[in-house]
Amino acid sequence: xxxxxxxxxxxxxxxxxxxxxxxxxxxxxxxIILGYGWYARSISRSVILPDPKRATPAxxxxxxxxxxxxxxxxxFGYQFKSIAALGPIIGPIVAVQWGWLPAVxxxxxxxxxxxxxxxxxxxxxxxxxxxQTFGALSFRLISPRARTILVMFIYFYLLLxxxxxxxxxxxxLMTNPAVPLGVLLVIAIGLLAGQMTYKWKLxxxxxxxxxxxxxxxxxxxxxxxxxxxxxxxxxxxxxSPLFFGNVTWAQFMxxxxxxxxxxxxxxxxxxRWAQPINYVAFWIVFLGIxxxxxxxxxxxxxxxxxxxxxxxxxxxxxxAAAAAGVDKSFTSLGPLWPIxxxxxxxxxxxxxxxxxxxxxxxxxxxxxxxxLFVGAGAMFLEMFLAILxxxxxxxxxxxxxxxxxxADLIGSGKAGGVFALGLAEMMHxxxxxxxxxxxxxxxxxTLMALTIMYLVVRFMRVASxxxxxxxxxxxxxxxxGSIVALILSAFLIYTGFxxxxxxxxxxxxxxxxxxxxxxxxxxxMARGKNYLWAFIxxxxxxxxxxxxxxxxAFAVFRQxxxxxxxxxxxxxxxxxAGIIAILLVLAALILVWDGMKALRKLKTGALAExxx
Amino acid sequence: MGDDDSKxxxxxxxxxxxxxxxGHDMTRYALKTRGSMEHLFILITMGDLLGIPILPxxxxxxxxxxxxxxxxxxxxxxxxxxxxxxxxx
Numbered sequence: 001x002x003x004x005x006x007x008x009x010x011x012x013x014x015x016x017x018x019x020x021x022x023x024x025x026x027x028x029x030x031x032i033i034l035g036y037g038w039y040a041r042s043i044s045r046s047v048i049l050p051d052p053k054r055a056t057p058a059x060x061x062x063x064x065x066x067x068x069x070x071x072x073x074x075x076f077g078y079q080f081k082s083i084a085a086l087g088p089i090i091g092p093i094v095a096v097q098w099g100w101l102p103a104v105x106x107x108x109x110x111x112x113x114x115x116x117x118x119x120x121x122x123x124x125x126x127x128x129x130x131x132q133t134f135g136a137l138s139f140r141l142i143s144p145r146a147r148t149i150l151v152m153f154i155y156f157y158l159l160l161x162x163x164x165x166x167x168x169x170x171x172x173l174m175t176n177p178a179v180p181l182g183v184l185l186v187i188a189i190g191l192l193a194g195q196m197t198y199k200w201k202l203x204x205x206x207x208x209x210x211x212x213x214x215x216x217x218x219x220x221x222x223x224x225x226x227x228x229x230x231x232x233x234x235x236x237x238x239x240s241p242l243f244f245g246n247v248t249w250a251q252f253m254x255x256x257x258x259x260x261x262x263x264x265x266x267x268x269x270x271x272r273w274a275q276p277i278n279y280v281a282f283w284i285v286f287l288g289i290x291x292x293x294x295x296x297x298x299x300x301x302x303x304x305x306x307x308x309x310x311x312x313x314x315x316x317x318x319x320a321a322a323a324a325g326v327d328k329s330f331t332s333l334g335p336l337w338p339i340x341x342x343x344x345x346x347x348x349x350x351x352x353x354x355x356x357x358x359x360x361x362x363x364x365x366x367x368x369x370x371x372l373f374v375g376a377g378a379m380f381l382e383m384f385l386a387i388l389x390x391x392x393x394x395x396x397x398x399x400x401x402x403x404x405x406x407a408d409l410i411g412s413g414k415a416g417g418v419f420a421l422g423l424a425e426m427m428h429x430x431x432x433x434x435x436x437x438x439x440x441x442x443x444x445x446t447l448m449a450l451t452i453m454y455l456v457v458r459f460m461r462v463a464s465x466x467x468x469x470x471x472x473x474x475x476x477x478x479x480x481g482s483i484v485a486l487i488l489s490a491f492l493i494y495t496g497f498x499x500x501x502x503x504x505x506x507x508x509x510x511x512x513x514x515x516x517x518x519x520x521x522x523x524x525m526a527r528g529k530n531y532l533w534a535f536i537x538x539x540x541x542x543x544x545x546x547x548x549x550x551x552x553a554f555a556v557f558r559q560x561x562x563x564x565x566x567x568x569x570x571x572x573x574x575x576x577a578g579i580i581a582i583l584l585v586l587a588a589l590i591l592v593w594d595g596m597k598a599l600r601k602l603k604t605g606a607l608a609e610x611x612x
Numbered sequence: 613m614g615d616d617d618s619k620x621x622x623x624x625x626x627x628x629x630x631x632x633x634x635g636h637d638m639t640r641y642a643l644k645t646r647g648s649m650e651h652l653f654i655l656i657t658m659g660d661l662l663g664i665p666i667l668p669x670x671x672x673x674x675x676x677x678x679x680x681x682x683x684x685x686x687x688x689x690x691x692x693x694x695x696x697x698x699x700x701x
Contacts, residue, residue, distance in 0.1 A: 061688050061692070062685070063647070063685040063686075063688045063689050064643060064646070064647065064685055065643050065644055065646070065647035065685075065689060066644075066647075066689070066698070067688075068640075068643065070632075070636070071628050073624075073625045073626075073628030073629045073632065074628045074629070074631055074632035074636055075632060075636075076629055076632060077628065077629040077630060077631065077632020077633035077634075077636065078632040078633070078636045078637065079632075080629075080632075080633060081632070081633040081634075081637070132693070132695075133695045133697040133698055133700075134697050135695035135696055135697040135698075136693055136695045136697075147695075150697070151696055151697075154696075154697070154700075204635070270641055271641065271645075275637070275638055275641055278637070279634065279635070279638065282633065282634050283634070286630075286633065286634070355697060355700050356700065358697070359697050359698060359700045360700070459699055459700060462696070462699050463696055463699075466696055
């Protein structure tokens with residue numbers, strides 16, 4: 001046993017690390033074989049019992065709009081695209097601050113025991129309950145106020161998503177002068193794609209070919225020295241001056257541009273703006289992931305010995321970075337448990353998936369036996385994406401420029417930059433120059449964020465119109481609702497401390513996950529089935545998330561109380577973040593109280609039934 | 613022969629996955645737009661469907677034959693309990 005541990009120590013943690021990066025992918029494949037091939041299948045066969053002969057809501061209530069049966073492969077692609085955004089990319093890169101080993105373990109074991117459980121059970125729960133969404137299900141199965149709490153979680157989740165993504169795009173990616181022109185041109189080309197498809201009625205293949213080639217040319221144009229120096233002059237040069245608080249002019253200007261893009265995406269018809277831009281962006285993202293994966297397989301470098309498998313329990317890079325020659329001060333992310341488990345949400349388990357699974361996928365499932373392939377399969381593929389993201393940091397940057405570069409970028413708040421540079425190094429091995437690859441990677445991430453952000457503003461304005469439209473009629477106006485959502489987002493973007501915002505975003509997300517798992521447990525129990533495989537993950541996620549939110553609230557309030565001369569914007573942002581964290585915890589406690597009452601009621605009912 | 617079939621199956625499966633990622637959303641939005649248009653048509657012709665003469669009946673009566681086949685799916689959409697979370701996907 002000791003020998004095995006020593007070998008592990010030597011190979012993975014010690015100075016003689018010579019493990020190929022392909023081992024990461026091999027671990028992921030083993031996890032899929034065990035998780036999907038054995039655990040998920042056996043749960044499905046013994047508990048869910050999918051019946052291919054039973055009519056699904058898609059076939060029973062087909063209305064040609066929401067309820068429409070779709071082929072299992074099409075639905076798999078749809079589910080994957082709907083669940084995989086910036087979360088499985090940025091979260092794992094940030095979590096590498098604890099070392100790559102905890103991040104890899106949580107991604108793999110999180111997916112294995114929690115992630116697929118939530119996604120699959122959400123689909124099947126909705127399928128068996130006539131295609132009802134989580135709002136209606138929580139109202140019926142838990143309590144009437146559970147629906148209101150769910151909407152509150154969703155609203156805060158989306159607001160925090162806007163803040164976290166807005167900060168990555170506006171403060172990190174767009175401040176790189178080689179990026180903005182590429183992003184703006186891809187948006188313009190997306191509009192052209194909409195015109196070609198819907199107005200000129202051109203063939204979709206021709207449209208795709210022309211617009212994707214133009215998009216690549218646009219990204220390349222952004223890297224030209226003249227363009228870069230122009231963009232730099234707009235943002236105030238390499239050392240952009242402070243505009244207010246700790247926000248530079250470049251950060252302020254580019255995040256404002258991002259908010260304007262989101263406004264247009266929220267108020268213009270979907271076919272005119274959001275849809276065609278998303279379509280062109282999809283090809284950029286897809287080709288980027290394909291080129292990066294291929295490059296990694298060709299290159300397959302060893303994990304660099306200098307890149308720590310484990311740094312420390314508090315996720316503080318100061319000592320590890322100092323050893324690598326980086327002279328920067330780092331803020332501790334927080335204790336490994338619970339903070340790591342909310343830092344990586346998508347990629348391990350994410351509440352967002354349950355909403356997509358119940359509102360979209362369940363209503364298109366043609367056959368009950370397709371549910372496992374679609375729900376669990378897409379989750380395991382997302383796990384692969386999260387592993388690839390970890391590798392962009394560990395080998396993409398680590399094997400070429402060393403751990404110091406990763407620490408330097410993270411210390412400068414450039415988690416997006418880590419991915420862009422790491423992906424560029426991987427794509428270099430399929431012949432793409434690194435200088436272009438970095439811009440491409442940054443445009444890729446920016447588009448991935450933007451395509452979600454304007455749809456989020458759209459939803460936020462619908463939600464505010466629904467809840468406030470009667471008392472404040474202004475909210476029925478699309479522009480007004482969108483502007484209010486954007487002002488709230490801008491408030492958090494300009495005041496919030498990114499790492500804390502990200503953790504809160506993960507916290508809101510994971511609370512939705514624990515609610516989805518609780519709902520699945522209640523449903524399973526109501527039908528007298530084994531519910532522990534969903535209930536134990538629900539308890540784990542609930543305790544972990546509440547602990548993470550309480551710790552974050554404590555950390556931000558402590559910073560306000562103990563730091564002298566704290567910039568006003570940071571002080572305001574910290575107080576807002578602390579209040580959001582406490583509100584989320586209170587809502588979660590009410591929810592779990594109602595959930596437990598529902599469980600107790602079901603248990604008593606089952607007992608009475610057995611006696612009778 | 614068996615190999616050819618499985619290769620064809622794999623290629624068509626991959627094509628479907630790619631379509632699901634790239635274009636399925638567009639199809640869904642198109643269907644939703646069509647659904648909204650159908651709502652409007654039904655509203656225009658509602659009076660005539662119920663036999664209540666609402667002016668001007670001439671145009672709505674001309675639309676009626678196009679609307680009748682959609683009534684069953686329209687009823688399902690109208691009568692279904694809706695929730696804010698419906699708007700998410």
